Amino acid sequence: MAHLFEPFSLRSLTLRNRIVASPMCTYSATDGIIGNWHYAHLAQLAAGGAGMVTVEMNAVSPEGRLTWGDAGLWNDEQRNALKPAAAAIRAAGAVPGIQLGHAGRKGSANRPWEGDNQLADDAPNGWPIIAPSPLPFGGGNLWKTPVEMNVEDIRRVQGDFVAAAERAREAGFEYLELHFGHGMLAQSFFSPYSNHREDDYGGSFENRARFLLETITAVRKVWPDEYPLAMRFGVIEFDGKDEATLTESIEFIKRAKNAGLDFVSVSLGFSTMSASIPWGPAFMAEMTERVRRETGLPVAIAWGMGIPQLADKSVRDGQADLVKIGRALLANPHWPYAAAKTLGVTRPSWATLPAPYAYWLERYHPDTGVAPV
Numbered sequence: 001m002a003h004l005f006e007p008f009s010l011r012s013l014t015l016r017n018r019i020v021a022s023p024m025c026t027y028s029a030t031d032g033i034i035g036n037w038h039y040a041h042l043a044q045l046a047a048g049g050a051g052m053v054t055v056e057m058n059a060v061s062p063e064g065r066l067t068w069g070d071a072g073l074w075n076d077e078q079r080n081a082l083k084p085a086a087a088a089i090r091a092a093g094a095v096p097g098i099q100l101g102h103a104g105r106k107g108s109a110n111r112p113w114e115g116d117n118q119l120a121d122d123a124p125n126g127w128p129i130i131a132p133s134p135l136p137f138g139g140g141n142l143w144k145t146p147v148e149m150n151v152e153d154i155r156r157v158q159g160d161f162v163a164a165a166e167r168a169r170e171a172g173f174e175y176l177e178l179h180f181g182h183g184m185l186a187q188s189f190f191s192p193y194s195n196h197r198e199d200d201y202g203g204s205f206e207n208r209a210r211f212l213l214e215t216i217t218a219v220r221k222v223w224p225d226e227y228p229l230a231m232r233f234g235v236i237e238f239d240g241k242d243e244a245t246l247t248e249s250i251e252f253i254k255r256a257k258n259a260g261l262d263f264v265s266v267s268l269g270f271s272t273m274s275a276s277i278p279w280g281p282a283f284m285a286e287m288t289e290r291v292r293r294e295t296g297l298p299v300a301i302a303w304g305m306g307i308p309q310l311a312d313k314s315v316r317d318g319q320a321d322l323v324k325i326g327r328a329l330l331a332n333p334h335w336p337y338a339a340a341k342t343l344g345v346t347r348p349s350w351a352t353l354p355a356p357y358a359y360w361l362e363r364y365h366p367d368t369g370v371a372p373v
Contacts, residue, residue: 032072
């Protein structure tokens, strides 16, 4: 039976355990370029024992940023800045992963601690935004109306994803995740809430899935065969139409698998502000297990997984292959070590890495403190 501290293999990669540091936006880049703050942040997550560390969403173009502080991968300077991050993650024993995305109609926003609103096109840190249809994400004066994309825009953005994937490979990353969830551009194409198009990219299920499938196919052609291609995808909206949405999502994932997708990080759509999300520990477990069972793809579970017993149970019960941890790792980057102690794992697969941490943390218990040597 698989468990949280058993290694996991996918294509040529082997993770030392089933714990993944989620791609968490920190909004702290300059012109899309990461720096010393990011290096320290990412290296400590890897040194803390996670099996994989996924760098936060890197926008594939300037217009694809959520905020002006987002990381990006639309030029070579940004690629070069990411190289030390990938190397540091790998040196600490974790698999270096990266997430690519385009914010679509959610872009041109303030950093969240500076105000929960989008910035005007002509504001110092604002820019015009694009989407499948000219529908703002929310009501009131907090949200801008995006420009509807034409087919030329679609091809350009797909080319941006391909170019960013090539740069990710050149930077040394071994796991690539496309952000197709959370109301980002790709999710906006898939969701009827945000896609009211009447051409080949809107209306029917096949048309709404077209942008996503074409992008996956194009990226797979340039992403190395030995490395996994994944996506984070919102399979459900919690809008009262859950079964229909989940059924469509599973069918889309099956088609994505045929297009070369290897892995799914199961998440929410966040396409409508009227959703009633049942926040709580492991609240996505049932949907994640169903995606895994019905598509045959390995999956990651996220949201409310910071309790070690819950994380381990999700793997043991076959709900997920990997567990994504976010805020619990921000609170304690060495959460994997503490979880191992809590679960009674005395010789975890990563016990030899890195020596300055492993020696002391093998003698630590979160409840009793340092045990006698």
